[in-house]
Amino acid sequence: MSKPRVAFFDFASCEGCQLEVINFETEFLDILGHIDIVQFREAMTECSWDIDISFIEGSITREQDEARLKKIRENSKLVIALGACACTGGVNAIRNHYPIDKVKEMVYGDKKDYFESTLARPIDTVIKVDGKIPGCPIDRFDFVKTVQSLLVGKGVPKHNYPVCWECRLNENECLLTLGQACLGPITQGGCRAIEPTWGSPCNGCRGFVDEANMKSAEEMLLKHGLTVNDLKNYKTIFNSFKKEGTNE
Numbered sequence: 001m002s003k004p005r006v007a008f009f010d011f012a013s014c015e016g017c018q019l020e021v022i023n024f025e026t027e028f029l030d031i032l033g034h035i036d037i038v039q040f041r042e043a044m045t046e047c048s049w050d051i052d053i054s055f056i057e058g059s060i061t062r063e064q065d066e067a068r069l070k071k072i073r074e075n076s077k078l079v080i081a082l083g084a085c086a087c088t089g090g091v092n093a094i095r096n097h098y099p100i101d102k103v104k105e106m107v108y109g110d111k112k113d114y115f116e117s118t119l120a121r122p123i124d125t126v127i128k129v130d131g132k133i134p135g136c137p138i139d140r141f142d143f144v145k146t147v148q149s150l151l152v153g154k155g156v157p158k159h160n161y162p163v164c165w166e167c168r169l170n171e172n173e174c175l176l177t178l179g180q181a182c183l184g185p186i187t188q189g190g191c192r193a194i195e196p197t198w199g200s201p202c203n204g205c206r207g208f209v210d211e212a213n214m215k216s217a218e219e220m221l222l223k224h225g226l227t228v229n230d231l232k233n234y235k236t237i238f239n240s241f242k243k244e245g246t247n248e
Contacts, residue, residue, distance in 0.1 A: 004052040004151060007039035008082075009072055011058030011065055012092050012120065017083035018042045018057055020137040027144050034151055051076040053150060055133075059085040059092045059120040066126050073127040080146070080156060081122065081129050084136040088207045089241030091136070092120035096240050121241060131156025136205035136238060139191045159190030160210050163202045166193035175201050176220060181230035185220060186212035205238045 008018055021028060022043055038048035054076040060069065073079055084090035095103045096119050104112035123129060133146050133156065146156050163184035167174070170193055175182040182201035184193070188209045195202055214235075218228050 003034060003036045005038045005048065005050055006035045007037070007048075007051045007054045007072075007076070008042070009039065009054060009056045010041065011056070011069070011086070011123070012061040013058035013083065013085040013090070015042060015057060016137045017135075020140060021055075021143060024140050024144070027140060031144065031147055035147070049075045053078045053080065055080050055082040056086050056123055056129075057082040058123075059089045060123060060126055061092060061118060061120050062116045063118060064116060069123060069126050078130045078150065079123075079127065080150075081124065081132040081134075083138050084134055084205050084207070084238050085120075086123050087132045087134045088239055089120045089122050090205075090238055093238075093240035094236065095120055096242075097236070119241075132207075134188065134206040135191055139194065141192065142190050157190075159188050159206075161189050162209055163187045163189045163191065163193050163196065163206075165189055166191070167196050169193075170197050172196050175199075176224045176226075179225060181221060181226050181234050183217070183231075183234050186214065186217050201234075203234050203237050207239060 008021070010018060018040070019042065037044065038046070038051060054072050056069070056072065056079060060066065081087045085092055089096070100117060100119070101112070104115060104117050108115055131146070133143055135142065149155065149157055166189045167184060172193065175184075175196055180201045182196065183204040184196060184202040186208050187202050187204045188206050191206055193202070214231075218231055221227065221231050
């Protein structure tokens with residue numbers, strides 16, 4: 001029986017999630033025994049378009065990207081969005097709060113007209129995805145569990161519970177009570193609450209839980225001496241994209 005054929009692709013991103021996969025060391029070596037990697041620009045030069053599972057990192061920022069993304073979809077049995085940029089638009093989507101000409105001028109100066117650039121979008125605005133592994137970067141254990149689940153014919157595990165739940169499991173002191181703006185109450189878990197565990201507030205890189213109670217989050221921030229602006233600033237780092245095409 002042939003092994004599942006796996007590919008990794010990237011669009012507008014830092015490619016940190018793919019590097020995280022390479023850095024998995026023993027975990028990744030275990031996975032390699034059960035799959036064949038047929039495309040992975042970060043690690044190999046060989047290329048095949050006979051793909052069972054494609055992991056795609058990065059947001060879509062140019063119209064010309066859409067054709068390549070659709071080709072990946074057509075040649076893959078499953079497509080998984082890898083990391084915040086592919087799942088929610090990520091940090092790239094901060095540009096969506098400004099006129100695109102101004103953004104291009106800030107980056108390219110008087111050469112701005114040489115480059116095509118549009119709003120930053122998650123990949124599911126262009127193609128159907130079969131699952132998402134959020135985070136910036138992804139969590140190695142979440143990735144390994146996802147691959148294991150896919151290999152036995154199950155879907156991508158969902159973590160529709162807040163980071164606070166994992167904080168409690170780790171017996172962490174709540175950072176809100178320490179005066180830090182933390183999005184743990186509205187951000188989906190699955191990361192083992194790694195940042196709050198090391199004293200850094202959650203910044204929402206895994207996207208929000210379904211029906212996140214923003215009003216309650218604002219009230220909680222105010223209760224602990226923070227401001228609504230703290231919530232807004234943190235909320236837009238990784239979650240600026242609006243599917244309806246509008247921005248706050």
